Amino acid sequence: MKKVLLATAVFSGAVLALEVTGAGSTFVYPIMSKWAFEYNKETGHKVNYQSIGSGGGIRQAINRTVDYGATDGPLTPEDVEKHKLLQFPVVIGAVVVTYNVPELGRTVLNMDQKAVCDIYMGKITRWNDPYLQQLNPNVKLPDRTIVVVHRSDGSGTTWIFTNWLSKVCPEWKEKVGFGTSVKWPTGVGAKGNEGVTNYVRRSQGGIGYVEYIYAKQNNLPAARIKNREGNFVEPNVRTMQEAARNARWDKSKHFYEVLTDQPGKDAYPITGAVFVLIPKDQPERAKKATTFFKWVFEKGDKYAQELDYIPMPENVKKLALEYWKEHGVAP
Amino acid sequence: MENVAEAQKSLRRIKARGELLERFLKLSLGFWALFVGLLFPILAGLILLYEARLAIEEFGFIHFLTHTNWDPVQEDFGALTMIFGTVVSTLLSMLIAAPVAIGIAIFITELAPSWLKPIVSTAVELLAAIPSIIYGLWGFFILAPIMATKVEPWLQDKLGDVPLIGKLFQGAPTGVDVLTTSLVLSIMIIPFMAAVVRDAFNMVPPIMKESAYGLGATKWEVIRQVVIPYTASGIAGGLILSAGRALGETMAVTFLAGNRPEIPKSLLEPFTTITVALANQFTEADTDVYLSALYYVGLLLYLVSFTMLGVAKFMVLRLEKRWKT
Amino acid sequence: MSRKTRRKLFSNFMLFLSFLTAAYGIFWLFWILGSLIVNGFRYLSPELVYLDPTPPGEEGGGLRPAFVGHLIITSLATIMGVPVGIMAGIYFAEYGRDSKFFMTIRQITDIMVSTPSILMGAVVYAVLVKPVGHFNGFSGAVALALLMLPVIAITTDEMLKLVPREMREAAYALGAYKWQVIKNVVMRAAKVGILTGVILGVARIAGETAPLLFTSFNNHVLTFDLRDPMASLTVTMFNYVMGPYHYWHQQSWAAAFILTMGVLLLSIIARVLLHRNLLEPLFYIVRSITGKKGG
Numbered sequence: 001m002k003k004v005l006l007a008t009a010v011f012s013g014a015v016l017a018l019e020v021t022g023a024g025s026t027f028v029y030p031i032m033s034k035w036a037f038e039y040n041k042e043t044g045h046k047v048n049y050q051s052i053g054s055g056g057g058i059r060q061a062i063n064r065t066v067d068y069g070a071t072d073g074p075l076t077p078e079d080v081e082k083h084k085l086l087q088f089p090v091v092i093g094a095v096v097v098t099y100n101v102p103e104l105g106r107t108v109l110n111m112d113q114k115a116v117c118d119i120y121m122g123k124i125t126r127w128n129d130p131y132l133q134q135l136n137p138n139v140k141l142p143d144r145t146i147v148v149v150h151r152s153d154g155s156g157t158t159w160i161f162t163n164w165l166s167k168v169c170p171e172w173k174e175k176v177g178f179g180t181s182v183k184w185p186t187g188v189g190a191k192g193n194e195g196v197t198n199y200v201r202r203s204q205g206g207i208g209y210v211e212y213i214y215a216k217q218n219n220l221p222a223a224r225i226k227n228r229e230g231n232f233v234e235p236n237v238r239t240m241q242e243a244a245r246n247a248r249w250d251k252s253k254h255f256y257e258v259l260t261d262q263p264g265k266d267a268y269p270i271t272g273a274v275f276v277l278i279p280k281d282q283p284e285r286a287k288k289a290t291t292f293f294k295w296v297f298e299k300g301d302k303y304a305q306e307l308d309y310i311p312m313p314e315n316v317k318k319l320a321l322e323y324w325k326e327h328g329v330a331p
Numbered sequence: 332m333e334n335v336a337e338a339q340k341s342l343r344r345i346k347a348r349g350e351l352l353e354r355f356l357k358l359s360l361g362f363w364a365l366f367v368g369l370l371f372p373i374l375a376g377l378i379l380l381y382e383a384r385l386a387i388e389e390f391g392f393i394h395f396l397t398h399t400n401w402d403p404v405q406e407d408f409g410a411l412t413m414i415f416g417t418v419v420s421t422l423l424s425m426l427i428a429a430p431v432a433i434g435i436a437i438f439i440t441e442l443a444p445s446w447l448k449p450i451v452s453t454a455v456e457l458l459a460a461i462p463s464i465i466y467g468l469w470g471f472f473i474l475a476p477i478m479a480t481k482v483e484p485w486l487q488d489k490l491g492d493v494p495l496i497g498k499l500f501q502g503a504p505t506g507v508d509v510l511t512t513s514l515v516l517s518i519m520i521i522p523f524m525a526a527v528v529r530d531a532f533n534m535v536p537p538i539m540k541e542s543a544y545g546l547g548a549t550k551w552e553v554i555r556q557v558v559i560p561y562t563a564s565g566i567a568g569g570l571i572l573s574a575g576r577a578l579g580e581t582m583a584v585t586f587l588a589g590n591r592p593e594i595p596k597s598l599l600e601p602f603t604t605i606t607v608a609l610a611n612q613f614t615e616a617d618t619d620v621y622l623s624a625l626y627y628v629g630l631l632l633y634l635v636s637f638t639m640l641g642v643a644k645f646m647v648l649r650l651e652k653r654w655k656t
Numbered sequence: 657m658s659r660k661t662r663r664k665l666f667s668n669f670m671l672f673l674s675f676l677t678a679a680y681g682i683f684w685l686f687w688i689l690g691s692l693i694v695n696g697f698r699y700l701s702p703e704l705v706y707l708d709p710t711p712p713g714e715e716g717g718g719l720r721p722a723f724v725g726h727l728i729i730t731s732l733a734t735i736m737g738v739p740v741g742i743m744a745g746i747y748f749a750e751y752g753r754d755s756k757f758f759m760t761i762r763q764i765t766d767i768m769v770s771t772p773s774i775l776m777g778a779v780v781y782a783v784l785v786k787p788v789g790h791f792n793g794f795s796g797a798v799a800l801a802l803l804m805l806p807v808i809a810i811t812t813d814e815m816l817k818l819v820p821r822e823m824r825e826a827a828y829a830l831g832a833y834k835w836q837v838i839k840n841v842v843m844r845a846a847k848v849g850i851l852t853g854v855i856l857g858v859a860r861i862a863g864e865t866a867p868l869l870f871t872s873f874n875n876h877v878l879t880f881d882l883r884d885p886m887a888s889l890t891v892t893m894f895n896y897v898m899g900p901y902h903y904w905h906q907q908s909w910a911a912a913f914i915l916t917m918g919v920l921l922l923s924i925i926a927r928v929l930l931h932r933n934l935l936e937p938l939f940y941i942v943r944s945i946t947g948k949k950g951g
Contacts, residue, residue, distance in 0.1 A: 019877070019884065021790065033711035033876070046877040048885065051712075052614050055403075059617035065790045145503045152590045153615045154403065180617075181403045188505070188601050189590045190898075191611055194712075197900035202476070203505055217713040218900045307713070349833045356835045357751055363740050364747035367805050368761035372768055375779045382782050434677025442671050443678075451678055453927070458685050460923040461916060462863025464890050468897050468912050469688050472695075472905065518684045525681070551667035572770065579772025581866040586897065606866070609774050613781075613870045629778050633771070640767040648763075 018045040020288045024057015024070035026192040027157045027211040028274040031091060032070065034303045035296050042299075047292055053192060055154015055180045061085060061277040068289040069277040072156025073163075073180050080254040085277045086286065086327055087254040088320045090293060092244050092310035094235040095160050095270040096222035098215040099207040100200045101127055103142040106219065108234065110135045112226035113269075117169035119146055119207060121176075122186035127205060149199045149208035152189025154180040160272035161209045164260035168269075209270075213307045227269040228261055239268035240310050247273075249316045251323040273312075283329050290324050291331035297321075372637075379630040385623035395627065401592045401608075403616070408624035410631065412592050416604040417632070419595075420509060420584065421577045424516035429570055431517070432524035437554055439525075440532045452529075459522035467586035470515040471507075475587060478514075479506030483599055502599040507589040510598040515583050520573040527569030531562040531650060561653075568646030575640040578632065581606040605632045689916075696913020699906040709876050715903045719911055721878045721887040725793065728880065729872055729888055730862050732797035737804030737861075738854055744805070745812025745850075750838055762813065768806040774866035776802050781870050793879075793886030796872025800861040807860060811853025815846040852926040859922040863915065865890035889915055 022032070029051035036047035052060075054071035061069025062083045070090075080087045097116060099109070115132055118124040124131060128141040151158045162178035176182050190199040190208075197214040200206040212235050215222045224232040233239050242264040247257050259271040276293065278286040297320070301311040312320070324330040386395070390408060398409025439451055483504035491497050502508075535558050543553045559566070589601020590611055605628045616622040657665075707718030744765070752758030776799045784795035819842050827837045843850070865888075873885040874895065889911050896904035896911075 019879075021885070030712045034714075036876070037711050040877075046879075048875050048877050050874055050885075055617045056615040059615070062617075063789070147503050147505060152592075152611060154617055183402055183405075188507075189592070191590070192898070194895075194899035198898060201900055204479075205503070213713065214900060349835075352835055353833055356838075357747075360743050360747040361751065363743040364752060364758065364761060364809070367740065367744040367809050368758075368765040368768075371802070371805070372764055375775070378779045378782050379775065382778075431677045431680055434674040435681055437671070437674040438678040442674060451682070454682050454685055456927075457689075457920060457923070458681065460859065460920055461688065462865075462890070462919055464863065464865045464893055465688070465692065465912050465916050468893060468908060469691055471897055472909075473687075473691050521681055549663050549667035551670040552663065554670075576770050579770070579774070581772065581774045582894070585894075606772060606774055609778065610866060610869055613778070614873075626778060626782075629775055633775050636770075636772055637767060640770055641763075644763055644767060 018288060018291075020045065020047045020068070020292055021066045022047065022049040022057075022068045022070060022276075022289070023052050023060045023066045024277075025054045025072050025156045025274055026051040026194060027054070027072045027093060027095075027155075027160075027272075028070050028091060028309075029193065030211075030213050030217070031093075031300075031304050031307050031309050034307065035292075035300050038299075038303060039292060039295055043295070045292070051192060051194070053151070053153040053180075054156030054159065057156075058154075058180075058277065061279070064279055064282065064285075067278070067285045070274055071159075071180075071277065072272050072274050073159025074256050074258070074273075074275045075254070075277065077253045077256055080256075080277075084280045086280050086323070086329065087256075087275050087277050088251075088293075088323060089249065089255050089257070089273040089275050089312055089316065090296060091304055091312065092240060092259065092271060092273045093308075094212045094240050094268055095157055095164075095209050095272060096212050096215050096235045097207065097209055097225065097270075098197070098200055098220045098222050100203060100205070100220060101142060101144060102204055103144075104139065104221075106221045107139055108221050109139065109223045110226070110232045111223045112232075113165075113168035116225070117165055117172050120148060120150070120165070120185065120187070121172065122148070144205040147203045147206040148184075148187030149190055149196050149203070149206050150184050150187045151181075151191070151196060153191050155192075156180060156272070156274070157193060157209065157211060158182065160260060161270060163258060164270045167261045213309070216308060225269050227267050228263055229265050229267075231265060233266055233268050235268050235270075237305070237308060237310060239266050240271050243267040243269070243271035244273075244310060244313075249319060251319050251326075255316075255320075255323075278329065280327055280329070286329035287331055290329050294321070294331050376630070376633060376637075379626055379633055382626035383623055383630045385620055386627040387623075389620060390624070390627075395624075399592075399594060403612075403618070403621050406618060406620050408620070408627075410605075410624075410628045412594055413603055413605045413608050413628055414631070415594050416509075416588065416602040417578060417606070419602070420513050420516060420588075420604060421574050423509065423513035424520060424577050425570060425574050427513065427517035428521045428524055428573065432521050432569075432573075433528055433566070435521070435525040436528035436532055439529050441550060441554060455522045455525050458518070459526075462582075463519065463580060464582040466515055466519055466583040470511065470583060471586040474515065475506035475511055477506075478511045479504050483508075483510070487599070498596070499598045501597045504599050505589070505601070507587055508599045508601050509588075509595050512584055512587040512602075515587060516577050516580060519580065519583060520577050523576060524569055524573040527572060527647070528562070528566055531565030531569065531647075532558055534565070534650065535561050562650060564646045565650035568643040568650070571639055571643035571646070575636050575643060578636050578639070579606060581610050585610045605629070692909075692913050692916055695909040696916075699910040700913065701910070704907065704910055708878060712899070712901060712904075717903075719887075719889070719892060719907060721875055722889045722892040722911070724878060724880075725872070725875065725886040726862075726889040728882075729793055729797045729800065729868070729886060730858065732794070732882070733800035733804060733861055734854075734858055736797065737801035737857070738808055740801075741805045741808025741857070742812050742850065742854075744809040746816065746838060746843075748809065748813040749816035750834070750842065762810075765806045765809050769810060772866075773803055773864055774869070777867035777869060777871050780867070785871055788883075791871065791873035791885035792883050793872045794882040796868045796886060796888065797882070799867035799871045800864060803864065803867060804857045804861050807857045808853055811856065812846075812850050815849030815853060816842055818849065819845045848929055852930045855922050855926040855929075859919045859926070862922075863890065863919050865894055869894070 032049050057069035057071050060066040127144045159180045166173040166178045190196045193210045193214050196208040196210050200208040222235050224234050227233050243262040249255050261269050278289045297317045304311045399411045400407050400409045487500045491500050543557045585607045588607050591601040595602040704718045708720050710717030748762045780795050780799040827841045868888050868891050875885045875887045893908045896908040
C-alpha cells in the first residue's frame with residue numbers, strides 16, 4: 001500500500017498546465033525561484049527558470065530558446081530593437097562585497113572605492129595591507145593572502161560591479177572596462193552567484209562580489225562601501241531605495257537605467273536592477289511571461305522584501321503595463 | 332507426379348524466401364554495423380567541424396593553438412590555456428598512475444594468493460565503475476579541503492624553498508588546482524590501466540617465465556627482464572589508452588580545476604582544460620563566434636583523442652599478434 | 657651477504673612495493689565509498705523522491721524531477737541504443753570476421769567507446785537542440801544512446817565470439833539458414849553474456865553528466881514531456897555541489913549515494929551473471945546445509 005502511495009505521489013502533479021521557461025541572471029535567482037514557486041502554488045502554472053548567468057539569459061532570449069531571459073546588465077535601446085526584444089525591470093538588488101577571513105568572523109569592514117579597485121587589480125594582496133588597515137582603525141586585520149574571486153561566466157552581477165568600478169576608478173575604466181564578462185587582472189573564476197559564494201565560503205581569506213541575499217543566506221559579512229558623498233554605507237533595503245530614488249525609467253528607451261554610484265547621502269553605490277527580455281515577434285510566448293510578471297507585480301512584493309530585494313515602485317509597474325500594451329504583449 | 336512437382340516448387344519458394352530473409356538480415360545488420368563504426372564517428376566529426384567553421388575562419392589553426400587570450404567580450408579566442416591544462420593534467424595524472432597500475436598488475440598476477448586475486452581485481456574494477464561526477468563531488472567536498480588545509484601548506488613549507496621544484500609550489504593553497512585535479516584523475520585511470528597491464532601480463536607464455544626461473548632468476552628479475560619487455564608495447568598501449576581517457580574526463584576536472592583561463596605557473600594554481608571550458612561555457616556562449624570557438628576546441632579534442640586511442644590500439648594489437656604466433 | 661641473498665632481498669622489496677600499490681588503490685576505494693556511504697546515508701530521506709525542489713535558500717524539498725527525469729532519459733536511451741548496438745555486434749561477430757574492412761570498423765567502434773562523452777553532447781546540441789530552439793529531454797536520451805552504441809556493440813561481439821564454433825557447425829549441418837543459426841543457436845547461447853553487456857552499458861550511461869549538460873539541461877518542475885528540458889540526478893548534483901547552500905550539498909550526497917549504489921549494484925549483478933561458477937560453491941554449501949540431495 002505504501003509503495004502504491006509513494007508511486008502515486010511521485011507521478012502525480014504533472015498536470016497539463018501553462019509552462020513558461022526562463023533563464024539568465026543568478027543575481028535574481030533566489031527571488032525568481034520563490035516567485036515561481038508561489039505562482040505555481042496559486043495558479044498551477046509552471047515557471048522553469050534556470051540560473052545560468054545574465055550572459056546566457058541574453059543569448060537564450062536572442063535565440064528564442066526560452067520564453068524570457070533575465071539580465072542585470074540592461075541591453076541598450078539599440079540592442080533591444082536590433083534583436084526584436086522587449087525589456088522591462090522587475091526588481092532591484094544590491095551587489096555586496098563579501099569576504100571570509102577566519103580571524104574576522106562576521107566583522108563588517110569599511111572599504112572605499114580605491115580599496116576594492118586595488119584588490120581586484122591585484123595591487124593589494126594581503127588583508128593587513130596598510131591601506132585597508134587605515135580604513136578600519138578599530139579592527140586588527142590579519143596577515144593573510146587575499147583570494148580574489150570573480151565570475152567565470154557571463155554575468156550581470158559582474159556588469160553592475162564593473163560598471164561601478166569603471167565609474168569610480170579611472171585605472172579600472174582604462175585597463176578593464178565593464179561588461180558581463182571582462183578580462184580580470186587577477187583572481188579565480190566561479191560560476192554564478194552560487195559559485196562565487198561557495199568559493200568565498202570555502203576559502204580562507206577569500207573576497208567576492210555577490211547579490212546581497214547570497215551573502216546573507218550563507219552568513220557571510222557584507223562590507224560597507226564608501227559612496228559618492230563620502231559616506232560608508234551598509235547594503236540594506238533603505239540604502240538601496242535611496243540609490244533607486246533618482247532613477248528615470250523611460251519606456252521609450254526600453255527602461256535602460258543604471259543605478260550604480262547614484263547621488264544621495266545614504267545611497268548604496270553598487271545597486272542594480274534586473275531586466276526581463278521577451279520576444280516581441282512571438283507574442284504568445286511573450287504573453288506567457290507577461291502573465292507571470294503581472295502576478296509578480298501584483299503579489300510578489302512581499303516575497304521580494306523578505307529576501308531583501310526592492311520591488312519596483314508603483315509608477316514603474318504602471319509604465320511596464322502600458323509598455324506591454326503598446327507592444328501587443330499584454331497578458 | 333504432380334505432388335512431387337508441387338513439393339519441389341514449394342521447397343524452392345521456401346528456399347528463396349529463406350535466402351531473401353538472409354540477404355535482408357545481412358544488409359540491415361551490416362548497415363547498423365557500418366553506422367556504429369564508421370558513419371557515426373565520421374558524422375560526429377563533421378558536425379563538430381561544421382559548427383567550428385566560424386572560429387576556424389576567424390582564428391586559423393596556428394594562431395588558435397598558440398594564443399592564450401580567451402576573451403568573450405572582445406571576441407578573441409586562443410585555446411592555448413585549455414590545451415596546456417588538458418595536456419599537463421593528463422601527463423601528471425599518468426605519471427602518478429602508471430607505476431601504481433603496473434604495481435597492481437604485478438601484485439595481482441605474481442604475488443597475490445589465489446583467494447586474494449579476485450578480491451583485489453574486483454576492488455580495482457569497482458573503482459572504475461564509480462561515475463566520474465562522484466569523483467568530482469568527493470574530491471570537492473572531501474579531498475580539496477584536506478589538500479588546502481593540510482597537504483598543500485605542508486608541501487609549500489617543505490619544498491617551497493628548494494631551488495627548481497620550489498617554484499611549482501607557490502601560490503595560495505586553495506585545494507582547487509593542478510595538483511588535486513591530477514591526483515583525482517590518476518585515481519580514476521588506475522583501474523583501467525591496471526586491467527590492461529594485467530591482461531598483457533597474463534599473455535606471457537608461461538614457458539618463458541619458467542625458463543627464467545629455471546636459470547635461478549628471482550621473481551622480480553623475471554618480471555623486470557622477461558615479462559615487462561615482452562609486454563612493453565602492450566603496456567605502452569595501455570598507457571596511451573588511459574591517457575586518451577584522461578583527456579576526455581570532464582566532471583571530476585570541472586569540480587577541481589578552478590576554472591581560470593590562464594596557464595598555471597605552479598601546481599597549486601587553478602587552471603582550465605578543454606572539457607572544463609566546454610562544460611562551463613557552452614550554455615553561456617552568447618555570440619556565434621564564442622560558441623564556434625568552443626566547438627573548435629571540441630573538434631581538436633575529438634581528433635587528438637581519436638588519434639591517441641587509435642595509436643594505443645595499434646600497439647596493443649601488436650602484442651596480441653605476437654602472442655598468437 | 658651473498659649476491660644471491662641480495663638479489664632475493666631486492667626482489668622481495670620490489671614485490672612489497674607492488675603490494676603497497678595495491679593497498680594504495682584499495683585505500684582510495686575505501687575512502688571514496690566510505691565517505692559516500694557515511695554522508696549519503698546520513699542525508700537520505702524518502703522526501704527526496706517525492707518532493708519538488710524548494711527555491712534557493714529555503715531548506716527542505718526534494719529531487720523528484722531529477723529522479724523521474726533521470727529514469728526517463730536513461731530508459732529511453734537504453735531502448736534506442738541497445739537494439740542498434742546488438743545488431744551491430746551481431747554483424748561484427750557473425751558476418752564481418754572475414755572482412756578486413758569490417759574488422760577495422762570494429763576497431764573504430766572500440767575507439768568510440770572511450771571518446772569524451774561531452775563531445776557527444778555538443779554534437780547532439782547542434783542537431784537536436786539548436787534547430788528546435790530549446791533544450792529537450794529527448795536530445796539527452798539520444799546523446800546517452802549514442803554513447804551506449806559502441807559499448808553494446810563491442811560486448812555483444814565479444815560474447816558471440818565466445819560461442820564455440822562447433823555449435824554453429826552442428827546447426828549448419830542440420831540444414832539451417834544463417835539467420836536461424838544466429839537466432840536459435842548463437843544468440844541463445846550468448847544470451848547471458850549479451851545481457852551482461854547491456855547491464856554494464858546502462859550502468860555506464862546512468863552515471864553520465866557531461867552529455868546532458870546542454871541537451872536535456874535541467875528543470876525544477878516535474879515533467880514527462882520529452883520536448884521540455886528535463887532534470888537528471890547527475891546534472892542536479894553538478895549544480896547543487898557548486899552552490900553555496902548546505903542543504904543542497906546534503907541532497908547531493910544523498911543523490912550521489914543512491915546513484916553510486918545503483919550503478920555498483922548493476923555492475924555486480926553483471927559480474928555475477930557472467931561468472932556464475934562463483935556462486936556454485938555457495939549453492940553447494942546451502943544445499944548441503946539444508947540436506948537436499950543431488951547437489
